[in-house]
Amino acid sequence: MSTEPSQDTQPSAEHWRSYGPLGLHPILLHAMEAFNEQGYHGTSVRQIAGRVGVTVPALYYHYENKQALLATLLETSIKDVLDRCRAAAAEAGDDPLARFCGMVESIVLYMTHRQRLAFLDTEIRSLEPENRARYVALRDYLQHMLLDTVEAGRAQGVFTTPIPADAVRSVLTMCQGVANWFRADGPLTAEEVAERHVLLSLGTVGHPGTVTGGTALPLARPSLTRSAPRASR
Amino acid sequence: MSTEPSQDTQPSAEHWRSYGPLGLHPILLHAMEAFNEQGYHGTSVRQIAGRVGVTVPALYYHYENKQALLATLLETSIKDVLDRCRAAAAEAGDDPLARFCGMVESIVLYMTHRQRLAFLDTEIRSLEPENRARYVALRDYLQHMLLDTVEAGRAQGVFTTPIPADAVRSVLTMCQGVANWFRADGPLTAEEVAERHVLLSLGTVGHPGTVTGGTALPLARPSLTRSAPRASR
DNA sequence: GGATGCTTAGCGAGCGATCAGTAAACCACG
DNA sequence: CGTGGTTTACTGATCGCTCGCTAAGCATCC
Incomplete structure (x- = not known):
């Protein structure tokens, strides 16, 4: 009878760029997928049980209860982004430009590699x-960083x-x-999307x-000339 | 027995900056509010009827049916933004900078003055x-403009x-x-929020x-020095 | 007298949640 | 090694309630 997060997700000491398998409890995994497809209120516990292959x-x-499934998923998710973002900031050191780029990169990488978890943000x-x-407090903390x-x-x-406050909110x-909108089988890799959003974010702040083009950013430029995918949702 | 949009909302010939009362059918109005507070699947037709003060x-x-309520609301909404954005673009003429600023301003003004309708975008x-x-096609058209x-x-x-494609998607x-996050009783007026987002958007594209600070934008600068509200959602 | 705009009453289906029972695994004790 | 008790992870059956939706009827107004 564990209501605990059961966060096998990531050892947290690992590098912020590396994404292994999710490691979620099968029930959480299928709840996540159902919530993604039909929303929280649009999903019944019977449907989740059916996906898992067990009874209610x-x-x-x-x-x-059903609520605990969503709460656990969202808390697991926000804590993971926060950890990775902190790690990226720490790695970047004290330079604000490097810190900013690292944090944005880590966040966007999360959005792509953990898309199904990140998408649940719409269910808060x-x-x-x-x-x-509790969720909003953690998200506000990220924004504050x-x-x-x-x-x-x-x-x-x-x-x-x-x-700056408006700029940061817009960036996030x-x-x-x-x-x-990200699709793993789309024209851009997760890393390319992250790189592009670092560039866009730099413009926003x-x-x-960035704007004049003559920068010394450590970005591989070739991918910036390819065309972008359409949004569909 | 009308399934038609019943768009008493705006005469469409009016100016894109002016926002009168919504003019929605009471049923649509209360459905909109319920969907805002609890989401589509989280709202029952009984609740809507109760808010309106009639029986189911x-x-x-x-x-x-219930679906028609949401569909009508969303279609009314996207068509209104689109009309206003087109009007703003037309008024701005051929200069891309002026057009861009006008379009962004008109969109953000819509998000603030028609917040309850705009928020329903999360229910697509x-x-x-x-x-x-049909909704996505209209939204894509806006993005294309x-x-x-x-x-x-x-x-x-x-x-x-x-x-540019990524930048535009990010701006939208x-x-x-x-x-x-906008609150009418918050520290910023709708017009100030619109102005700030024009500035942010210019940075993004x-x-x-914009970035160097020495611009000839027709923006009233004083409001840009006040502090911004926190996001809460 | 026919639209228009409702009401009362109720249908079948599905909802989240719970209860009692059980099969299997585990583990300490003799 | 065996045995009895405990824990873990479930199932079948069912609870009370709410869901979206509808058939039939009634009052008001042109």
């Missing part, structure tokens, strides 16, 4: 108040946006949006080198 | 295939992004995101004047 009470043996509205509060970096960069003149929104 | 069959007299997944296809403008600007050198994503 088996679900209730492992998780308190279905969380009960306490669960939602990024904002601190942008403001540090602004102080050094590497970011010129006069509205566009990164989160990747989970809505007003990094002078 | 009264709903079915006016609309074919609950649309049946044909309804979704913006992309054409950005590419025209690129040809003139006013936009420098090497990935961040604009759509406004419907998630790589408009040189």
Whole structure:
């Protein structure tokens, strides 16, 4: 009778760029897929049980209720992005530009490699108040980390946006949006999408080198000339 | 027994910056509010009827079924943005920079003034295939309009992004995101939010004047120095 | 007298959740 | 090694309730 997160997901000490198999409990895995396809309220516990190949009470043996499935999935997800983002920031050191690029890259990589988990962000509205509060607090913390970096960069003149808080929220929104349209069998790899969004984000926060084209960013440029996929959702 | 959109919403010839009362049928109005608060699948027809103050069959007299309520709302919404965006583009004339700014402004104004309608965009997944296809086609058309403008600007050198399609998708994503966090009683007015997002969008598509600060944009700058609201959702 | 705009009453299906029971694995004790 | 008790992971059956939706009828108005 474990209501615990059961986070076999990632050892957390691992590198922020590496993505192994999900390692979720089969019930959580199939709940995740059902919620992705039909939404939380559009999915019945019978459907989840059916996907797993067990009867309904088996679900209730492992998780308190339907809500606990969503809450566990979302909490697992946000904690994983946060860990990876922190690791990327730490690796980048003190330079605001490098930190910003690393954080955005790590977030977008998460959105692509853990798309089905990341997409559940659209279901926070279905969380009960306490669960939602915990999730939102972690997401706000991520936003705050990024904002601190942008403001540090602004102080050094590497970011010129006069509205850093709005810029950061916009950057996170566009990164989160990747989970809505990315297709693994599409024209761009996860890494290319991440690279492009680092570039776009730099424009959004007003990094002078980005816009004029003459920058020293460690980006492999060839992929930036290929055409982008359409959004469909 | 009308399944028709019943778009009393806006005369469409009116100016794209002016927002009167919604003018939706009471049933649509209350359905919109319920869908906003609990999502499509989380809302029952009984709840909608209760909000309106009638019995359930009264709903079915006016609309074919629950799905028609959502489809009508979403179609009304996307057509309204599209009309306003077209009007803004027409008013701006041929200059890509002016067109881009006008289109982004009109879209963000819609997200703030018609927030409850715009927020329903998160419910497209609950649309049946044909309804979704029609909605997505209109949204794609909007995206295409913006992309054409950005590419025209690129040809003139006013936009420098090497990935215009990704930039446009990101811009629209961040604009759509406004419907998630904007609060009419918050620190910023709709017009200020629109102005800020024009600025952010210019950075995203790589408009040189924006990032370096020395631009001739017709933006009232004072509001850009005030602090931004937090996201909560 | 026929639209229009509702109501009362209720259909069958499915919902989330629970109860009692069970088969198998595990483990300590003699 | 064997045996009895405990734990783990389920199943079958069913609870009370709500779901989307509809048939039939009634009042109001032109």
